[in-house]
Amino acid sequence: MLSKIRKNLRAFSIPLWIVAASFVGTIFLVWGRGSFSGPSGSQVATVNGQPITLAEFNREYKTVEDELRRKLGDNFNKLVKPNDIKRIALQRLVQRALLIELAKEEGLKVSDWAVAKAIEEMPIFQENGKFSVKLYKAFLRAQGLTPQAFEETVRKDLLVQKVLTVVNHAPSVTQAELTELYKKSFGQRKIGYKVFTADQFNPKVSEEEVEQFYKKHKEQFTKEAGEEVYLLSFENTPQGKERAKEAYELAKKGELEKLKAFNPKPAPEKLAKELQKRPFIFRSENGRLILAFKLKKSETVPLEKVKAQIEEQLKEEKALELALKAAKSFNGTLQSGNFTPQTFVQTFKPLDVQQVDRLFVSTPAGRRVIMPLEKGYGVFEPEGPLTAGKIDENKLNAVKLLVLNAKAQSDLNYLLTLLEQKASVKVNPQLFKSGE
Template sequence: MISSLRNKKKLITFSLWFIIAAFVGTIFFVWGVGDQAQQALYAAKVDGVTITDQDFRDKVESTKNQFRSLFGDNVNDILSGVKLEKSVMENLINEALLRNEAVRLELPVSDAEIATNIQSIQAFQTDGKFDPQLYVQLLSRNRLTPQIFEESLKQDITLKKMEDLIKQSVAVTDKEIEKEYIYRDSEATIRYLELTADNFIGDVKITDEALNAFYEEHKAEYEVPTKADFKYVIFDPENYKAEFKATDKEIENFFIKNKASFVEAEKLSAAHILLKVDNWSDEIAANEVYKKAKDIKAQIDAGKDFAAMAKKYSQDGTAETGGELGYFTRGQMVPEFEKVAFATKPGTVSDVVKTQFGFHLIKVIDYKPETDPVLDDVRDQITATIIDQKSQSSFRTYVFDIYRALVNKSNITAYNLQSEDKLVTNEIKGLSAKGDVEPLIGLADVAKKILSINKSEISQVLEVKGRKMVFEMTEKYDAYIPALADIKEKVTAHFVKVKSLELAQQKADEAAKLTSMDEAANMLNKNYTTTPKFKRSQPITGLGLNEKLMTDIFRASPEQFIQEAYTIGNKVFIVQVKEIVAPDVKAIGEQVKEQIKSQLYGTKSAQAVASYVLNLKTKAKISINPRYAEFYN
């Protein structure tokens, strides 16, 4: 069952990444001019709920940005093809299904929960505290109002509550933990023979006939892609100069309209020690856990350090940091925990608290009462925000007016020929869809967009590294495949590389059909190498990582000669398993056990949500806009 769960996890990891990604990034979208007609289109409909074209494009764009922040320019290789769009479409549909189900089950979301979540978002904090001015400014810069953002946040909270409800059915048994521990920590040692393609280069026969056949077979790999030249103009908000003021009336209206966003809820900072109870029906075992919690409390009362005791005894992820939970407000913890925490004085430790998770000791570190500022307390913040909003709005209008003029004149070239106030232009030469020329290096999505226009046409206003840009295609070069005569040296090198590896594979396959490693070594006139011990998750010294090889090794028996050759890079390996040693399950430490349990819980929870969604899909009416049919199976 564990291996089955593990394989399923691999299939759903990519889509589930979107579910746990920070919602702030998914709400903030890239602003563009010229898309008004497309915004009215739909991407999908789920039981009457519409996923708009804009929803889909915004989510694709924000997800690309998130991946780009993680992987840099490599993002284009990772997100090749349409797998990103497929995952985004799948995720949006899954979210719609779960939200619809939450509505059917009448799962509530209070205003207090929304406020608490907003105030806990680091992007809206200054020096660890919620900053109302920063909150409104960030929303304003992305053309969002607090009302729109908070409704979106409400949807995210609803989704999380629905997922949490599904996950309540998930449990991890001790037997599963032991099996996973054995799977993870078993160690193997192998013997291997290595054949390198370079050793067979001299055996490759190069003839015109063979080279021609190879060229025809691999012709697509030599294609020179479509390229184009562009001129473009840049609109940089940092260079936009305009003076604005905020009137007293505007400040007052802003305060009245957004007063709730300036209120900071009552909160406290605490640490805890948790002793888990796995089975409440076993009263004897539960009572033993309670006695242990009381004993720990007595030791703390006698002078033991709370953080040290948490590191030693607590059975959750906060143990390493001394049980620290940070700041939280009412509604964020289970009721039993919250009631005692808010009744405990800062600097003191509570008595033993029972919750669904087990028994807790709570140390309150700090307490902050609710703050409800008057207008004068936040006047400067509001003034700066209003001015910032006016500046952003003015900049957008400025760009739109110029873009409209460009459209009226047909393109940038015609505009500069006919207008006295000429635009400063820049040039790009030989851009391909990979995004391989400045300023679009690593921005394949932008490169693809502007390559889709025709010569002399202009693009929409596009967001590029925080600036707005408009591109005009000045020349286009169609994709082509060079004649063999023009790239004969390149094709020959490729031919030799491929054929020498094939010869190494043929030789290795022949040796792997023998009955033992000794026979294979004698046939190849080579000595085998013995590796140090390694686990499934570790690279094999001399071979590296290869999923199929690793699977076959740990499925084999000690001393088994695996009658298959494995190609890794430009080398081919023949393998014999020397030994496999399983760990002693009695030696599992509590911390390792807890880590495994947490990982298994995550895997099983993800599978539970996926299974629930699959069941919802069988009953749902889902329609996809034909324009997006390739993104949904």
């Protein structure tokens, strides 16, 4: 069947531009005939009846968590939830189980010698360039594994590698595909251009325009200026209790600004000290219900202090509008130059890189395009076809490697999809009940 896989994967090869545009691995599995009602106890899931144990899952969970922490750094806790890690860990384990099953069906085996050699060559067990039994035993103790269990894990990993070797050798790229992608990545095109920058214009800004902007955008000129502490006091009557409850609910939700509608008074100093470590206080005191809370105080910077700043901003906006107007009305002669996409970006600093791609790849010669730049607008017109020019072998090899890797990933995803479609994957219903 492995030979058939190679043949089928070659037949499946998709157009190069699709591969290049979608060089992204899968994130979550679509579970074939799988179900979220399945095994329980120490089994996290079963794949065609074969269990994924809790111990296996916990090790994979830790691996995924460590990888994401390294990639995301300080953003890890903001972007990743426990269930996200669970899904990725489960995906990897299910895919691994499917590939191991495929290897066994094909009669692939890994010898004891190959397992021993793989373990001996692992960097984690090396000491002074040699395999250390001491480090090996310490690792097994730390992981709670027997030598037999760890060796079986290594054996399965080597089986997966054998299947992946077949897949990774299946992709190929034609010279036509390679030349086309090289041309799109590093080719040159003759392009006419005329640039209108904001500093070419000197618009006037009136006092009235400055004042209107200040009034309309006053929040831009408001800054924090400490905190103010307020007090609400309610009579201990049915009506007073109802009002107190309404205020308390707002405070509990953190909607403290809305408490201003209750006409609070400045709180005494002792309450201000109590509020240093909490946002509000609600209690009964001297026969009344009191609610003390604090709000951030803000102040607006006077117009005179920000007048020059506003004027400069409005001048820049008007200058950009004039630059756009000039670009739209320009029908004169353009300067010409030969550019690659990289040199074009370096020269003109466009805001939309995708627009650059369209200019080089799909805009026909003779059609003018207006493009926003960092400091203005440009009029651009392709004057000839996109050409590869003199091919740099190092760049060509880099493009080839990129394409082959992309196709190998695409082929692997396709193979896994085929395996998933006929697989029965059942997941422990308790796995995702918490962790969102």
